[in-house]
Amino acid sequence: MKQLRKWSRILHRDIGYFFIGTTLIYGLSGIALNHMSDWNPNYSVEVKDFKTTINLEKNATTKENILKLLDDVDKRENYKKHYYRNTNQLKIFLKGGSSIIVNIHNGKGYAEYLKKRPIFYEVNYLHYNPNRIWTWFSDIYALALILFAVTSFFMVKGKKGITGRGGIYAVLGIVIPLLFLLFYM
Numbered sequence: 814m815k816q817l818r819k820w821s822r823i824l825h826r827d828i829g830y831f832f833i834g835t836t837l838i839y840g841l842s843g844i845a846l847n848h849m850s851d852w853n854p855n856y857s858v859e860v861k862d863f864k865t866t867i868n869l870e871k872n873a874t875t876k877e878n879i880l881k882l883l884d885d886v887d888k889r890e891n892y893k894k895h896y897y898r899n900t901n902q903l904k905i906f907l908k909g910g911s912s913i914i915v916n917i918h919n920g921k922g923y924a925e926y927l928k929k930r931p932i933f934y935e936v937n938y939l940h941y942n943p944n945r946i947w948t949w950f951s952d953i954y955a956l957a958l959i960l961f962a963v964t965s966f967f968m969v970k971g972k973k974g975i976t977g978r979g980g981i982y983a984v985l986g987i988v989i990p991l992l993f994l995l996f997y998m
Contacts, residue, residue: 821964835954842940854933859926869917
């Protein structure tokens with residue numbers, strides 16, 4: 814039992830150090846993704862209002878008129894395509910996921926610029942398992958979490974260990990998710 818306790822501590826400590834970065838990635842992105850209904854964790858949106866006198870009526874609009882508008886509002890190099898959403902609105906798509914919407918009758922419009930949120934964009938990208946190599950690494954991490962749980966049973970003995978207070982915490986850690994499943998599923 815003494816050897817089991819010794820190796821549990823060693824494995825728990827060393828594997829824990831190795832996966833600190835991964836734990837931070839999954840913890841931070843997990844919180845962000847849990848609150849997707851409150852905000853977009855990947856992008857922030859900046860809105861810029863404008864007014865133009867360029868004729869953008871459907872029958873008079875040429876691509877050149879749209880590029881002139883982009884010279885005033887953004888950059889013509891960012892143009893991707895455009896379409897008329899309805900009889901009043903023109904939507905212009907820009908590179909990078911941004912867009913411009915203009916009321917073609919009164920010239921009022923706004924540009925929506927998407928900007929990647931630093932850190933959150935990258936950690937969420939990894940959380941979604943972007944490729945096979947990262948999926949394998951994530952699977953190894955998941956196995957390490959299981960190993961953390963199992964080795965924690967043997968690290969401390971007595972009233973603070975699994976047969977005492979540690980056992981109560983372990984049972985609560987199992988019961989709370991089960992109660993959630995019973996009440997909300």
